[in-house]
Amino acid sequence: MAAPPTARAAAAPIPWPVWRLALVMAFGAFMSQLDTSVVNVGLDTIATDLRAGLGSAQWVANAYLIALGLSLPACGWLVRRFGAGPVWLASLTGFTLTSGLCALAGDIGWLVAFRVAQGLTAGLLLPAGQTVLGQAVGTHRLGRVMATLGIAVTLAPALGPGLGGLLLHLGSWPWLFLVNLPLGALALWLGLRHVPRERPSVHPGSLDWPGLLLVAAGVPLLIYGLSAWGERGAASGVSGGVSGGGLGGALGPVAAGALALAAFAWHVRRAAHPVLDLRLFANPAYAAATATAALTGAAMFGSTLLFPLYFQVGRDTGVTATGLALIPLGLGTALLLPVSGRLTDRFGGGVVSVYGGLAAVATTVPFALLGTDMNTATVEGLLLLRGMALALAVTPVGIAAYQAVAPEQLADATTQVNILQRLGGALGGTVFAVVLTTRLPLGVEDAFHAAFRWLTAASVLGLAGAAWLTAAQRRGRGAEGG
Known part of the structure; x- marks a missing residue:
């Protein structure tokens, strides 16, 4: 390492x-x-x-x-x-x-x-x-x-x-x-x-053409199927209907993608030069970092579907106004990323992402507890703080994965981290949309409380992954020091 x-x-x-x-x-x-x-x-x-x-x-x-x-x-x-x-x-x-x-x-x-x-x-x-x-x-x-x-x-x-x-x-x-x-x-x-x-x-x-064809089919099929499932659920939420998240049209791509990736996992054990080097996962710090990247991807990218719906459906905000209302989320992330990078260089990605994960949970809980008529200034302030939290929770995890491998393995590491973050984001968006649409018959406020409870749970899982990463990094340093 x-x-x-x-x-x-x-x-x-x-x-x-x-x-x-x-x-x-x-x-x-x-x-x-x-x-x-x-x-x-x-x-x-x-x-x-x-x-x-x-x-x-x-x-x-x-x-x-x-x-x-x-x-x-x-x-x-x-x-x-x-x-x-x-x-x-x-x-x-x-x-x-x-x-x-x-x-x-x-x-x-x-x-x-x-x-x-x-x-x-x-x-x-x-x-x-x-x-x-x-x-x-x-x-x-x-x-x-x-x-x-x-x-x-x-x-x-x-x-x-x-x-x-x-x-x-x-x-x-x-x-x-x-x-x-x-x-x-x-x-x-x-x-x-x-x-x-x-x-x-x-x-x-x-x-490795067979491996490339399997993974190049599996990844986009899985991402498309999960995203389509979530987007159809979101569309039914905006229109007021309930479709179960668009299960019928999305299940085929999801199943085909999962099957292709399972076949790739079988193939890669027999390939001399696999297109993706899965041996990197034998490194405990790398395995922890990439798993956490998928979990934080679900919490970060999945919420990009949930928060626009919160404004449009929960608060009856127009499309243009929704875009403006979401600016603090991206602004908070952009403002704190330079600090996040410096802290990661100083203390390591695991420790920084633990604090970011705690902040991400803390800024999600109010949406799960308070009504959709929450004061606008409070909502915008929470979005700004959540954006800052994500800067500390997400980016350090990817950096930790890259720091865990040898320089000649960096190309494989960047590819794998990007794939897992995309898959995590697609899965998160699907789960949140399905929860939202299945609970809408019970009322808009109840539906958003349920969806944000799931987002809180995803943030907690990301925090658990960050703690796992921190422990793996410390064990690695102890082994090197010993």
Whole structure:
């Protein structure tokens, strides 16, 4: 296991070239995450202009999200084969070019196809960027530079709906994609100047095609099925109906995805060079960190579905006002991420995430106990504090996973952590939506109390995972010291 952070290493200044590299990586991460929310605002306009049904236009969003999950499993092998810098640059180039193709699409079929291509390239940007930074800065100072990526990933979904609405107001739907061209060109120019492009000296072996096909099918199917289940439950909550969370249409993808991943787990034990190196889980600190990443993913990303419903259904708030009301949540996370990174470098991810988990539980309990007519200032204050809590609870866990492995294993670690966080988020969103919709016949307030009790339980599980991670890190340090 890699050496734990020390006070001297954590306090060491980070050179400007590393900060500059972190800003370039954050630029790419911001673009890919922004696209998940900017386009959603224009689905109705796209459907009208391309003479398609809204159901068909919804695939403009779904295709992108599914493609993100498709390319993610291949990232580790691509980085080991070609290098993190070249993979990041190629992904950014592909993302920018496919954005232009999306803007030129003349019918809904071509637009969905180009969105698939765009998602395939976007799925590599975040894990490849994390690997670039990990290789450049070293594990002891990883917290501070990774926080820069975290700020970009947090702010992008918060700013996306507003930017999308502005682009539609000033122009037409192709501008939702054309905006990526100047941003991508600038990021590519900066990347060519500052991103290292060394290729690995050791060949990773041939690509494990059977394993890649299994996991590349299983992950997006599971994410899509769980997300569709949750979204249908959310839609029934907004419309006032109860559909059991959309079980019928989502169970097939969930079952198929779970079966594919089970087959992958069987296959990986027999593969000479598996596409995902599951031997990393033999490291107790890494296993604890990745499990906690999935749990905190459920509490963080799952709640992104629950809180908008709390405003729209529970407090009868309009869509635009709901977006504005949720700004404190993202703002709180962005404000505290730099502090979170510094604390992680100083004390370790486990300890920091324990305090973050405690704060996340404390800021969720009021929603489970108080009425939906809670004072607006109180709600906004709790959201701001919850955002700060998530900055301490979520990001340090991923950093702890990266610090637990050797440098040559970092590409696999970033890929696996991103997969587990996405799966955890999809599962959390599904559970909260199903609880909400099944309790709505008993009353809106009762339904939200129940849903927030489940969110509190998810936060408690994340806290338990953080305690497990802290214990694993301490045992590892004790073994190294002994």
